[in-house]
Amino acid sequence: MSELEDSMNNLNVNEGGRQSKSNYVPPHRRNGQGSSAFANNGSRGGGFGGRGRDNFSAGRGGGRNGMNFRGGRGRGPTRGQGRWVQGKHVPAPKDEELELKMFGTPEDPSFQSSGLNFDNYDDIPVEATGEDVPEPITQFTSPPLDELLLENIKLSRFTKPTPVQKYSVPIVSNHRDLMACAQTGSGKTGGFLFPVLSECFQTGPAPIEVESETVFRKHRAYPTILVMAPTRELVSQIYDEAKKFAYRSWMRPCVVYGGANIRDQMEDLILGCDLLVATPGRLSDLLERGKISLAKIKYLILDEADRMLDMGFEPQIRHIVQGCDMPSVNERHTLMFSATFPRDIQLLAKDFLKDYIFLSVGRVGSTSENITQRVLSVEDDEKKSVLLDILSSSDDIKEGLTLIFVETKRMADTLSHFLVTRNFPATSIHGDRTQQEREHALHLFKSGAAPILVATAVAARGLDIPNVTHVVNYDLPADIDDYVHRIGRTGRAGNVGIATAFVNRGNKNLIKGLIELLTEANQEVPQFLSALSREATMGRGGARGGRGGRNAYGKDFRRSSNYPPQPSSQTYGRANGGSGYFGGSNFYGSAPSSNTTQQSSGSDWW
Numbered sequence: 001m002s003e004l005e006d007s008m009n010n011l012n013v014n015e016g017g018r019q020s021k022s023n024y025v026p027p028h029r030r031n032g033q034g035s036s037a038f039a040n041n042g043s044r045g046g047g048f049g050g051r052g053r054d055n056f057s058a059g060r061g062g063g064r065n066g067m068n069f070r071g072g073r074g075r076g077p078t079r080g081q082g083r084w085v086q087g088k089h090v091p092a093p094k095d096e097e098l099e100l101k102m103f104g105t106p107e108d109p110s111f112q113s114s115g116l117n118f119d120n121y122d123d124i125p126v127e128a129t130g131e132d133v134p135e136p137i138t139q140f141t142s143p144p145l146d147e148l149l150l151e152n153i154k155l156s157r158f159t160k161p162t163p164v165q166k167y168s169v170p171i172v173s174n175h176r177d178l179m180a181c182a183q184t185g186s187g188k189t190g191g192f193l194f195p196v197l198s199e200c201f202q203t204g205p206a207p208i209e210v211e212s213e214t215v216f217r218k219h220r221a222y223p224t225i226l227v228m229a230p231t232r233e234l235v236s237q238i239y240d241e242a243k244k245f246a247y248r249s250w251m252r253p254c255v256v257y258g259g260a261n262i263r264d265q266m267e268d269l270i271l272g273c274d275l276l277v278a279t280p281g282r283l284s285d286l287l288e289r290g291k292i293s294l295a296k297i298k299y300l301i302l303d304e305a306d307r308m309l310d311m312g313f314e315p316q317i318r319h320i321v322q323g324c325d326m327p328s329v330n331e332r333h334t335l336m337f338s339a340t341f342p343r344d345i346q347l348l349a350k351d352f353l354k355d356y357i358f359l360s361v362g363r364v365g366s367t368s369e370n371i372t373q374r375v376l377s378v379e380d381d382e383k384k385s386v387l388l389d390i391l392s393s394s395d396d397i398k399e400g401l402t403l404i405f406v407e408t409k410r411m412a413d414t415l416s417h418f419l420v421t422r423n424f425p426a427t428s429i430h431g432d433r434t435q436q437e438r439e440h441a442l443h444l445f446k447s448g449a450a451p452i453l454v455a456t457a458v459a460a461r462g463l464d465i466p467n468v469t470h471v472v473n474y475d476l477p478a479d480i481d482d483y484v485h486r487i488g489r490t491g492r493a494g495n496v497g498i499a500t501a502f503v504n505r506g507n508k509n510l511i512k513g514l515i516e517l518l519t520e521a522n523q524e525v526p527q528f529l530s531a532l533s534r535e536a537t538m539g540r541g542g543a544r545g546g547r548g549g550r551n552a553y554g555k556d557f558r559r560s561s562n563y564p565p566q567p568s569s570q571t572y573g574r575a576n577g578g579s580g581y582f583g584g585s586n587f588y589g590s591a592p593s594s595n596t597t598q599q600s601s602g603s604d605w606w
């Protein structure tokens, strides 16, 4: 039986709980590397983002996996965890076995490596606005970064900071709040983890009053850093990164998200939680149950911040940040990161920030030129056959992973089933699938057993999966921001990718924004798209490409003429401090001019 048939037999797209019946053995288990996604029912998310790695800070989950390194309940260092003793950081000894599992080998393709265009990142246009913007760093050095963190960065094989990291490190080291808008796949996770971990490695845990200490031991976790993100998969992935960069330090990361066993999560929290990565819903639940106190938070981080502050999450975020026991905006540092920051969201976000620096890396909330965008005119009833043509035709596509976005959960299942019946190994991920099914689907996809994943928006943001070579927008999203995030699942860390969109008259609302985006990224704008745009303009007096129009994206809204007072602006035209890039745009055309000049970005950047 061929490998393909093998994989296909293990794919049963529409059946819940299939992993329990499956013969599928994940690759890391085949070679005896312990457990992960399947054995762990999610108490700490090693599954989603695990790329087959174990969860070494495991409490109970570790026990299940035969790896309970903590040795029972109670707060004491886990394997690979250091200590803070009498005001001094005492890193844990190196652990080669653990390192291999967390950081992999340079040859292992399941660990993302920087692509061909990575070295061109110095050409990325950068703008930082706000008072007294600190100078960017150019290398990973100590200071400002902690020595131990540098060792972990080296183990990750990161040789130099990406542009967003160059700026975020000194901004956070100088105790400034930050709103950072940087392209998908450009290293935002390191952009917030590096400076906050580094600071905490040096300052140690906040003292906990004796009374609270007793409570803490019995019931409650007091994290120092809180990272919130919108999806379970994304928080798991951030947690995996946090474990790598916190390796050997006194800090113990934890993750909580819905759909997983809350008791397991509570027990893990009790074992010690210094950095908490959470989805807002599950965090609210645990706060209500009194299992977490936010009283000691020094750093609040919102990843995919525009999504976190839009209508879906904003009330919950407001409650967590302003309605619980978190220190006020003046007593904590707040960092927000995303690839898109519409103006209305920036207005809202300022409630959570103080005297912040706005950082824009890459061109105005745009996409990377490493992603080749193709727009095809496809009517709804032709979509399936065009998709089959695409999947059958390109060798490039066949070699990598293909992510197909559809609008509805039902369509995700229907289409993946359709593809399976046509001998394309596909699976699906969407919000109606159970935690285990989502985890399983993602694992099949990452491992290449099912190199086609049909997804709803749940997979649109943040997911960092190596070797996604093609993203297909089978159904376009309603908002151009979502399009930017979706296609950003390919072309990451300097690698190249293709994004194909099926467009027809039903997508009129998006067309203007799409044309602007294609133009900004030096992509071809097909004639039919321009014609549709004209039609839309005539028919409805001008369709807009999502909230606020594209010109509001990636620009500090404080620089608009109707938002006094005007902060001073320091503009760094290139990530290496070269000539200026950002100048007036339509939206900001009336803003006072700074010492910037507008020029096109001729070179490859991501």
Ligand SMILES: Nc1ncnc2c1ncn2[C@@H]1O[C@H](COP(=O)(O)OP(=O)(O)OP(=O)(O)O)[C@@H](O)[C@H]1O
Residues within 6 Å of the ligand: 112, 113, 114, 157, 158, 159, 160, 161, 162, 165, 182, 183, 184, 185, 186, 187, 188, 189, 190, 338, 339, 461, 462, 463, 464, 488, 489, 492, 493
């Ligand atoms: N300094 C660096 N050197 C090399 N690779 C890096 C560096 N920083 C991050 N990466 C890698 O780049 C990839 C993308 O990083 P990350 O997921 O943080 O991007 P992102 O900007 O958060 O993307 P998104 O907007 O989609 O969430 C990851 O695989 C990460 O390991």
